[in-house]
Amino acid sequence: DVKVTQSSRYLVKRTGEKVFLECVQDMDHENMFWYRQDPGLGLRLIYFSYDVKMKEKGDIPEGYSVSREKKERFSLILESASTNQTSMYLCASTGGDRESQPQHFGDGTRLSIL
Amino acid sequence: GQNIDQPTEMTATEGAIVQINCTYQTSGFNGLFWYQQHAGEAPTFLSYNVLDGLEEKGRFSSFLSRSKGYSYLLLKELQMKDSASYLCAVLDSNYQLIWGAGTKLIIKP
Numbered sequence: 001d002v003k004v005t006q007s008s009r010y011l012v013k014r015t016g017e018k019v020f021l022e023c024v025q026d027m028d029h030e031n032m033f034w035y036r037q038d039p040g041l042g043l044r045l046i047y048f049s050y051d052v053k054m055k056e057k058g059d060i061p062e063g064y065s066v067s068r069e070k071k072e073r074f075s076l077i078l079e080s081a082s083t084n085q086t087s088m089y090l091c092a093s094t095g096g097d098r099e100s101q102p103q104h105f106g107d108g109t110r111l112s113i114l
Numbered sequence: 115g116q117n118i119d120q121p122t123e124m125t126a127t128e129g130a131i132v133q134i135n136c137t138y139q140t141s142g143f144n145g146l147f148w149y150q151q152h153a154g155e156a157p158t159f160l161s162y163n164v165l166d167g168l169e170e171k172g173r174f175s176s177f178l179s180r181s182k183g184y185s186y187l188l189l190k191e192l193q194m195k196d197s198a199s200y201l202c203a204v205l206d207s208n209y210q211l212i213w214g215a216g217t218k219l220i221i222k223p
Contacts (some may be wrong), residue, residue: 004156017214032122033193040122040215041215042118042201042203042211042212042213042214042215042216043157043201043203043211044213045211058210064134090156090157100164102147102149102161102162103211104159105156106156106160107155107156108154108155108156109215
C-alpha cells in the first residue's frame, strides 16, 4: 500500500528559527509536492519536484526552500520562521503520469510558530 | 484568476443522499479530482473525471460537465463515517492542481 510519511505530526518553533519538515515516500514516485492548508482556503502549493535535485516554485514559495537529494525524500525548509507560517503542512507524491494520477498525502505536520 | 467554488458546510441525515457541488473557472482543464479528508487526517483520493458524465464507485458517484465548469459528488446511504471534508481539485492547463477550500459534511443520526 502507498505510504507517505511526514516526520512530525505537531511541531512548535520560535520566530526566526530555521525549520525542517521531512517527507518520505515508499512508492518510488517521481513527483513530490509540499502544500500548506489553512482554514477557509484550499490547499496552496509551495514547491514541487519532478525528479531528484529538481525543484519548481509553486504559488507561495516566499520564505520557503526545498531539498530533494534522494528520490524518496523531499524536505521543506523555513529559512527564518515567522508567525504567518503557522499552518498545516501536507506532503504528497504521485507517479510518472502525473496528469491523471491521484496524489497520495502524508498525515500532515501542524506547525506553530510562536 | 483561477477559482474553485464549493459550499463551506452541509448537513445531512444518516441513510440519506447528499450532493456536493463544485464549480470551477481555470486556465484550461485536464481533469477533476475529489478527495475526502477526515479531521486531522490526510486527504484521500475518491474519484477522477476527465470526460463528461457520471462515474460510479459504490456509494459514491462523481459527475462532470466541462461546458458548464461544474462537477458534483453524490454520496448515497450516508453513514456516520462519511462525516468529513470533501475537496474538489482541478488540473489546469499546466497540469497544476487548483484546490477548492473544501465542503465540511456533517452527518446527523
